[in-house]
Amino acid sequence: MKRRRCQMCGRAIRRDQLAVFVAGRPDGPAQPVSEPPLHADCAAYALHVCPRLVTGHRAGQVCVAEAAEYALLEEHVAQGPDPSSLITYIRAPGERPAVTDAPSVLQNYLALPAAPWIQADRWLDAGN
Ligand SMILES: [Zn+2]
Numbered sequence: 001m002k003r004r005r006c007q008m009c010g011r012a013i014r015r016d017q018l019a020v021f022v023a024g025r026p027d028g029p030a031q032p033v034s035e036p037p038l039h040a041d042c043a044a045y046a047l048h049v050c051p052r053l054v055t056g057h058r059a060g061q062v063c064v065a066e067a068a069e070y071a072l073l074e075e076h077v078a079q080g081p082d083p084s085s086l087i088t089y090i091r092a093p094g095e096r097p098a099v100t101d102a103p104s105v106l107q108n109y110l111a112l113p114a115a116p117w118i119q120a121d122r123w124l125d126a127g128n
Pocket residue numbers: 006007008009010011038039042
């Protein structure tokens with residue numbers, strides 16, 4: 001995700017190409033996703049053949065965002081106030097977290113596409 005590579009074919013998504021994100025029904029327009037982007041052709045192929053997307057519990061609820069750019073966020077895990085607890089928080093790279101000063105471990109990258117989410121069926125019907 002950090003290197004703008006397609007999660008299906010592994011090749012770079014050039015800056016003149018849109019990065020396509022596929023997710024279950026997003027909670028809102030600014031929903032970060034943990035799945036890396038895809039080329040448009042790779043996303044269309046996945047939406048036709050991936051059992052998880054076609055027949056799983058997400059079928060019919062899958063959305064797509066085509067974005068020229070996306071913000072990269074970090075999901076961290078740190079020890080909570082109770083030594084036996086862990087807290088998870090999201091921050092921009094290099095941003096100081098507001099929730100804890102405890103050392104943390106980078107758990108995952110998240111992407112925040114700079115584009116609206118649309119129903120995957122509508123995206124495919126538009127010629128993708
Ligand atoms: Zn690809």
